[in-house]
Every structure is written in C-alpha cells, then in structure tokens.
Amino acid sequence: MACVLAVASLVAGRALGSDAGAAGSTRATMTCERVDAPGRVRCDVEARVPAGEAISWGDVILTKTPAFAGALRGRIGPGDATTHDAEVWRWALALVAREKGAGDVEATVRVVVCKGTLCTPQEVPVTGRVVVGE
Numbered sequence: 001m002a003c004v005l006a007v008a009s010l011v012a013g014r015a016l017g018s019d020a021g022a023a024g025s026t027r028a029t030m031t032c033e034r035v036d037a038p039g040r041v042r043c044d045v046e047a048r049v050p051a052g053e054a055i056s057w058g059d060v061i062l063t064k065t066p067a068f069a070g071a072l073r074g075r076i077g078p079g080d081a082t083t084h085d086a087e088v089w090r091w092a093l094a095l096v097a098r099e100k101g102a103g104d105v106e107a108t109v110r111v112v113v114c115k116g117t118l119c120t121p122q123e124v125p126v127t128g129r130v131v132v133g134e
Contacts, residue, residue, distance in 0.1 A: 029045070047111050052115060054086040055113055063107055067103065076092075100134060102132070
C-alpha cells in the first residue's frame, strides 16, 4: 500500500508541476534581457511553490536555444541558484548571441517540493523570449 501511495504522489507531483496555471502548483518563469547588439544575454529563471510547501532541491536544464544564440552552460545546478528561499528559487543563466534576432529559449525546471515530510520531484517547462537588436 505504501508503495502505491509513493508512486501516486510522484505522478501527482509531475502532473502538478507540468501545469503551471493550476491552483496550488509549482510555477516557473523565465525572463531574458533585451540587448541592442550580439554578445552576452542574461536570463533569469524563477521557481515558486505555494505557501506551506518548500523547495529542497532544484536545477534548470536548457533544452532549446534560438539558432542565433548558444548557451554558455546547459545545466544550472542547485549550488548556482541565486536565491534559495523555501518557496522561491532563482537562477541566472547566460546565452551568447552571435547575430541579431528574436526567438525562444526553452528549459525544464526540476525541483523537489516538500510539504511536511512528503517530498516529490516535479518538472516544469519554461520559455523565455530572447531579443537581440530588434
């Protein structure tokens, strides 16, 4: 019975994490600065859980960048988070734009969310808009 509950909790956690608009779910956002010319572009990623829950671990995996830009790192780990509050974690990442353009950068935010002593892994897809010189 405990095994079934653990699997159900894991599945529920992923389902909640993938639906960023659901009430009581983990949410993630990505914002990227606009720059006038090719070069470094900074993006910030934030994961947020509802009150009463806490993030115990998290990272960001970059899954897609626009053709005109590349990622300096494909994974931003838990030690690289700029904020480690119970309900909010933030990471900064950098892209290098080789030319002007606009496009989306996509990532997956992976977090372990705890409520009391029950912790579940969650994955939240996130997209940010990169604009260089437009």
